[in-house]
Amino acid sequence: MTRPVIGIFGGTFNPVHVGHVRAAIEVAEALSLAAVEFVPAARPPHKNGEPVLDFPLRLKLCRLALDGLSGFSVNTMEADRPGPSYTRDTLASLGRARPDEDFCFILGMGDLLSLPTWKDGLRLGRLAHLAVHAREGLGLEHFGHFLAARAADMEAAPTADPAVWELPGGRRLTFVPVARLDVSSSDIRDRWRCGRRIHGLVGEAVRHELETHAAAVTAGWSRPVPA
Template sequence: MSRIGIFGGSFNPVHCGHVRMAVESREQLNLDRVDFVLSYNHPLKAHDDQLPFATRWHLLQGALSGMHGYQVSVLERIFPGPSYTIKILSLYRRRYPEDELFFILGAADLVSVPTWQEGLRLIEYAGLAVVPRFGVGLQETADTVAQSWPDAVRKSSTVWDFSSGTSLHYLDAPILDISATDIRRRLLQGKSVASLVPFCVERSLGPLLPLLRQVKS
């Protein structure tokens, strides 16, 4: 049985905060691998808000190059319709029925999970690996669990067990509040994004300025 991390997002573009979230999750949860699931049709973002799928895929591949145990998955690309997380996790559960799955997300995203498409059912398919982000931390995580899954059992200050057999782990990780929107804005203003994105991504973004100008900020 393998332990697989699933990290979904538009990665528009991928940045160092994304990569570090995956690394912290893999190390702290002893994951065999982390799959970055690149969304094709994000339900909350218009197509003109995003770089082309092929461009985001290329940048993500470059960011993970040479990193053993981290890979890009486009599993949801072959299925029609919006890239709902519940759909992605159900696909993974069907494909890997014997493996232990963990969905990786920031604490700020966890707070909004109850508003997602069947968001409260995510724990039926995978555990949750929650990373502090954008000033949202352990207290907000605890409040969200209490309100959304009142039957969850708090095993420690940072771990909750769900009746579905999965669990939530709040990770002790550095807070890297980097946003893709800010990166795009900096590039369009002619500012450096050094250390905000992997070096290979930084190199690739320069020639993409004409595309970036077409993307809403």
């Protein structure tokens, strides 16, 4: 019997926005994932110096963003884990806790290109399938160039389809083209600081929650950046 494949969409979600949700939907549909779980990072290791909203608020915003979306949920596993939220540890923990499921880690093209800087980033394919969606104008050509240069480190082998590479243990790394939405969390934060509207960039429930806690949000996104 084929084991279900669960999409894991990790990130800081500072804040979660419509681009996150849309990308997750398109990857889930393209790869026939059984479900998708957003996993907000409690202590994102790559965001040192960047003002980040408190974890409970980011968690609540993710729940609001996915409310009513069948098959999508928020996984709170990072809440009580000590130390930085390394993807390697997250995927390993999921594999141990849920041996009857397979997992597919969803990441943007920018994340793929930065994997060499992640903790054991080039070995994530030993723990889960990987699905890469286009971001910031980076597409299949960049995907192919990166994999060609890093194939040995990732133990990846090309297939007849340039969008699919084989990984250890029968897993796959797949490029998934998605509709481009020029939305970013950094732009939303900049607009918020300037008093500009963020309508249409985040879901209405997310926007309402941000505005309900406007003072805390403004304080969170205005913390001094350490030198």
